């Protein structure tokens with residue numbers, strides 16, 4: 001998707017559909033608030049038919065005196081509704097032209113003094129796409145990426161039966177109206193490439209039995225976990241060797257023989273002690289389901305379930321890892337092009353998608369033994385890992 005085409009559409013008075021294929025399984029029609037007019041509002045209410053909302057970053061709304069609605073929704077990141085508003089000079093506030101005015105005035109001057117409440121346009125506060133991957137945050141970020149003010153307006157698409165999860169209907173509607181469709185994931189990818197959320201904060205020497213390394217800590221505004229880097233050498237004008245290693249406390253620390261993580265880690269530390277390179281230690285224990293869940297899957301594996309199915313049996317994805325953090329850690333170190341040591345094709349795919357140029361990928365093997373052989377075969381067959389088992 002060429003995101004700049006969406007801007008051309010906006011200038012021609014066409015909204016875009018943002019699809020949420022993960023959380024809600026819904027599609028919303030979206031348009032920049034600063035360009036809003038009654039024709040778009042008409043389209044929203046006739047063809048979208050959901051709740052007409054306007055959104056801006058939460059702090060902007062709070063600073064402007066807008067009032068958050070109380071909520072008893074227990075979900076941590078439920079929709080962040082404020083009291084609905086009308087532009088003060090409205091008559092009743094409900095006509096398309098009045099609602100268009102409410103939306104566009106808000107984007108010009110987000111100050112409660114200009115508005116009457118409660119009114120006829122739902123108002124939502126965005127919490128940042130780094131914190132929540134919902135329509136609100138994705139649409140605000142899309143505005144920003146395309147050079148508009150961070151004010152978006154949108155409406156859910158409801159089908160003829162009143163259903164909101166009908167992706168086939170949304171696809172047909174997009175064709176009928178000739179409007180583009182973009183996913184929240186695609187917007188997130190652009191966001192990761194453009195907006196840096198991870199910063200180096202501290203650096204120290206780390207002598208090890210493999211030689212002297214540097215250890216680097218980061219401030220991480222993406223998943224807020226304490227990922228860190230071990231490195232040897234400097235890489236100005238050089239393409240460094242990089243390993244993105246996912247935490248495996250059983251293998252890395254407790255010498256477990258159930259996997260190959262510990263021996264891969266040691267082999268890589270040895271490798272960079274001789275050749276220089278970077279190790280990113282990602283706190284994504286158990287393919288990012290955590291140690292407690294990993295132990296639950298180990299209990300299932302003791303009964304013969306393989307490592308892929310075991311995650312799904314307990315209701316979690318087989319591999320829950322996202323490498324946008326790793327990509328931004330590399331950028332924080334001014335590294336854009338790498339030689340990656342991995343057997344995992346998904347790591348290569350994800351890092352490239354998030355803007356890291358992978359010049360070469362090199363296999364990194366660990367030890368095979370009687371306890372990890374079935375596990376490694378499963379990695380090869382079900383996760384397409386490049387392994388000789």
Ligand SMILES: Nc1nc2c(ncn2[C@@H]2O[C@H](COP(=O)(O)OP(=O)(O)OP(=O)(O)O)[C@@H](O)[C@H]2O)c(=O)[nH]1
Nearest residue numbers: 246247248259284285286287294297307342343344
């Ligand atoms: N859920 C779960 N996680 C596991 C299991 N065994 C190892 N892990 C986790 O898997 C991650 C390591 O993943 P691997 O697929 O072995 O290696 P990789 O990092 O994807 O790929 P390489 O770069 O080739 O090493 C670590 O976070 C481990 O804690 C298991 O049986 N179940």
Ligand SMILES: [Mg+2]
Nearest residue numbers: 024026028135
């Ligand atoms: Mg939504």
Ligand SMILES: [Mg+2]
Nearest residue numbers: 246260261264
């Ligand atoms: Mg591994």
Ligand SMILES: [Zn+2]
Nearest residue numbers: 248251259261
């Ligand atoms: Zn392991």
